[in-house]
Amino acid sequence: MSDTGEKKPASHPYVGLWVTKDRSVRHELLPDNRYVEARGNRERAYLGRYEVTGTHIEYWDDTGFTADGDFRDDILYHGGMVLHRER
Numbered sequence: 001m002s003d004t005g006e007k008k009p010a011s012h013p014y015v016g017l018w019v020t021k022d023r024s025v026r027h028e029l030l031p032d033n034r035y036v037e038a039r040g041n042r043e044r045a046y047l048g049r050y051e052v053t054g055t056h057i058e059y060w061d062d063t064g065f066t067a068d069g070d071f072r073d074d075i076l077y078h079g080g081m082v083l084h085r086e087r
Contacts, residue, residue, distance in 0.1 A: 008033075012052040018076045018083035025081055035059065 009031045018027040026038040029050060037046040048061040057076070059067040069078030076083040 017086040
């Protein structure tokens with residue numbers, strides 16, 4: 001957050017929607033460093049914040065769960081899943 005209380009926008013190129021090949025898992029990385037994860041028919045299955053350092057992403061779910069992943073060649077590898085950017 002900035003000194004004025006405003007959230008700083010994400011400063012990385014990964015903002016947007018990332019999906020598994022079958023679209024059963026969808027991660028939307030928002031510009032305010034928040035994310036929404038959809039699973040199957042549950043559009044807001046998980047909500048939380050994230051931080052990207054280089055090509056590594058750390059997730060903190062609002063319930064306290066943590067996870068991480070890595071971006072390689074415009075693919076997100078996260079928790080045994082492979083997610084591709086949705087254009």
